[in-house]
Amino acid sequence: MQPGGIEPVLVHDPEMGMTYIPHSPKERDEMLATVGVKKLEDLFTGVPAKLRFPKLDLPPALSEMEAAAELSEISLGNENIRTELVSFLGAGAYNHYIPAAVGHILQRGEYYTAYTPYQPEISQGTLQAIFEYQSLIAALTGMEVSNASHYDGATAVAEAVNMADAQWRGKRKKVILSPALQPQYRQTLRTYLQYSDMELVGDDPHADLNASTDQMEYLIDEMTALVIVQYPDFFGRVYDFSHLIEMAHGKGALVCVVANPTALGLLKTPGEMGADMVVGEAQPLGIPLSFGGPYLGYFATRKQFLHKMAGRLVGETVDNRGQRAYVLTLTAREQHIKRERATSNICTNQGLLTLAASVYLSLLGKKGFRQVAELCYQKAHYTASQISKIKGYSLCFDTPFFHEFSVCCPRPVAAINAHLIEHGFIGGYDLGQDYPSLKDHMLLAVTEMNTKDEIDALVEVLSEVPHD
Amino acid sequence: MNIPTNLRYSKTDEWYDPASGKIGLTDYAQSQLSDIVFVEIVVNKGDSIETGKQVASVESVKAAADSYAPVTGKVAEVNENLSGNPETLNKDPYGEGWMAKIEGGDAGGLMDSTAYTKYCEEREH
Numbered sequence: 039m040q041p042g043g044i045e046p047v048l049v050h051d052p053e054m055g056m057t058y059i060p061h062s063p064k065e066r067d068e069m070l071a072t073v074g075v076k077k078l079e080d081l082f083t084g085v086p087a088k089l090r091f092p093k094l095d096l097p098p099a100l101s102e103m104e105a106a107a108e109l110s111e112i113s114l115g116n117e118n119i120r121t122e123l124v125s126f127l128g129a130g131a132y133n134h135y136i137p138a139a140v141g142h143i144l145q146r147g148e149y150y151t152a153y154t155p156y157q158p159e160i161s162q163g164t165l166q167a168i169f170e171y172q173s174l175i176a177a178l179t180g181m182e183v184s185n186a187s188h189y190d191g192a193t194a195v196a197e198a199v200n201m202a203d204a205q206w207r208g209k210r211k212k213v214i215l216s217p218a219l220q221p222q223y224r225q226t227l228r229t230y231l232q233y234s235d236m237e238l239v240g241d242d243p244h245a246d247l248n249a250s251t252d253q254m255e256y257l258i259d260e261m262t263a264l265v266i267v268q269y270p271d272f273f274g275r276v277y278d279f280s281h282l283i284e285m286a287h288g289k290g291a292l293v294c295v296v297a298n299p300t301a302l303g304l305l306k307t308p309g310e311m312g313a314d315m316v317v318g319e320a321q322p323l324g325i326p327l328s329f330g331g332p333y334l335g336y337f338a339t340r341k342q343f344l345h346k347m348a349g350r351l352v353g354e355t356v357d358n359r360g361q362r363a364y365v366l367t368l369t370a371r372e373q374h375i376k377r378e379r380a381t382s383n384i385c386t387n388q389g390l391l392t393l394a395a396s397v398y399l400s401l402l403g404k405k406g407f408r409q410v411a412e413l414c415y416q417k418a419h420y421t422a423s424q425i426s427k428i429k430g431y432s433l434c435f436d437t438p439f440f441h442e443f444s445v446c447c448p449r450p451v452a453a454i455n456a457h458l459i460e461h462g463f464i465g466g467y468d469l470g471q472d473y474p475s476l477k478d479h480m481l482l483a484v485t486e487m488n489t490k491d492e493i494d495a496l497v498e499v500l501s502e503v504p505h506d
Numbered sequence: 507m508n509i510p511t512n513l514r515y516s517k518t519d520e521w522y523d524p525a526s527g528k529i530g531l532t533d534y535a536q537s538q539l540s541d542i543v544f545v546e547i548v549v550n551k552g553d554s555i556e557t558g559k560q561v562a563s564v565e566s567v568k569a570a571a572d573s574y575a576p577v578t579g580k581v582a583e584v585n586e587n588l589s590g591n592p593e594t595l596n597k598d599p600y601g602e603g604w605m606a607k608i609e610g611g612d613a614g615g616l617m618d619s620t621a622y623t624k625y626c627e628e629r630e631h
Binding site for chain 1: 563565
């Protein structure tokens with residue numbers, strides 16, 4: 039041992055067996071003395087006494103076999119959309135078919151790490167997959183550059199605000215949010231920006247939801263840093279934002295379009311409309327629905343904003359033998375180098391999920407992806423037209439929609455959904471939760487996964503809902 | 507190391523030309539940063555700036571740095587060509603790589619080329 043070095047000790051704890059602990063008892067005592075407490079337990083006095091060392095009333099330990107049997111019995115109580123239930127719920131996460139090869143490729147040992155490797159250039163395959171993901175997202179959104187992803191759609195939107203803030207360097211502080219931006223995204227924005235002086239306006243829950251884009255144009259002024267709209271919006275409606283974007287640019291403001299990637303298989307791209315940033319949730323691209331994720335935030339922008347964009351970025355180059363090679367590039371703009379002056383303090387990415395999105399899009403191809411979007415569109419429109427024929431139900435908006443639409447219901451949404459679940463359907467999102475004016479309004483999503491029989495059965499059950 | 511005798515230098519490696527009022531990054535600074543890939547001048551023509559205030563943000567392939575005003579004065583001009591050609595800072599730091607022109611600057615608190623040469627040499631060790 040080196041003089042003054044640290045000697046790791048093997049501690050024998052009768053409960054735990056042999057445990058490797060890198061700190062010697064002497065070192066622990068020194069640390070406790072330095073912070074001014076006598077024993078380790080004193081560090082936890084901030085926790086209420088009754089919670090500090092609770093007696094955990096656990097059942098006797100089980101063998102692995104017994105535990106597996108018990109857990110599998112508990113899991114039988116789950117109902118899910120792969121087996122029993124038919125889902126018409128969307129509101130930000132969507133049930134799409136995932137080709138079997140996606141899962142197979144994801145689980146290859148070469149890829150099965152969710153992180154950008156710390157010695158990135160040695161993992162050419164991982165970098166190539168990220169580069170292809172970036173290229174696919176750029177093509178899909180009609181933008182020039184995409185980063186290597188964020189945690190989810192909500193945090194990608196927050197990074198759009200960070201980028202606008204970095205771009206304006208404090209000169210403009212106002213961010214206008216469409217009231218038809220996903221409510222949870224707006225909540226996430228407020229969490230992210232609670233200690234920032236960026237001001238979020240425009241999403242008053244009492245705003246006239248029929249006139250949202252016109253109202254937004256009225257709000258844009260010389261202090262507006264960024265305007266955020268959703269495409270299709272939270273109610274499923276499709277607007278061409280070209281005019282809004284032109285108006286915003288006229289005032290010098292940037293515009294971020296939060297887009298559903300599946301819709302981009304069919305609709306005009308936000309890039310064509312002139313958007314400065316296109317961000318959103320890429321879960322529909324080959325990532326299964328799951329409670330709490332992990333999901334995938336995508337972020338695309340124009341070349342002129344490249345240096346202000348957060349996140350990792352993979353570039354293509356040639357090595358010293360003239361062979362094509364991939365590198366992490368422009369890393370000096372990221373927080374591990376630029377520290378507090380960086381656009382964002384996050385530069386991690388969802389490596390495995392970007393791979394899922396790349397594999398999904400590659401397997402479907404340009405034509406197949408468009409077919410998915412067309413099926414979603416047609417099935418949703420069939421569903422909407424059938425539902426609007428039921429007495430007591432009507433479509434809330436007459437704006438064109440993609441695969442999601444808002445329905446005015448004859449009874450509270452919770453009651454209708456309780457009835458639907460008894461018949462094996464997960465009903466729509468209760469819009470009254472977020473919009474007081476949309477009490478008894480349900481947001482329904484239809485994808486290629488919903489068969490005509492299922493749609494007809496849904497319509498049947500909805501028409502049975504008692505009209506008392 | 508190129509350290510022209512007609513210029514004055516700051517401890518944060520900016521140069522100031524008392525004759526023209528131009529400011530920029532020194533040859534020492536650009537060589538420490540290596541290949542510069544991004545420059546953003548964060549002051550505008552007409553701004554009043556003080557010594558030590560940020561003038562530009564610079565990123566190279568391996569590092570990021572801010573560049574500060576070596577003198578107090580008014581921004582008479584900024585070099586618009588830099589953002590599209592950041593490599594100019596590496597190639598010609600005292601010529602085409604100038605960042606801004608400051609009116610009314612005073613070189614009083616700055617080092618001359620002899621002092622700056624010594625200052626750079628000290629940091630080499």
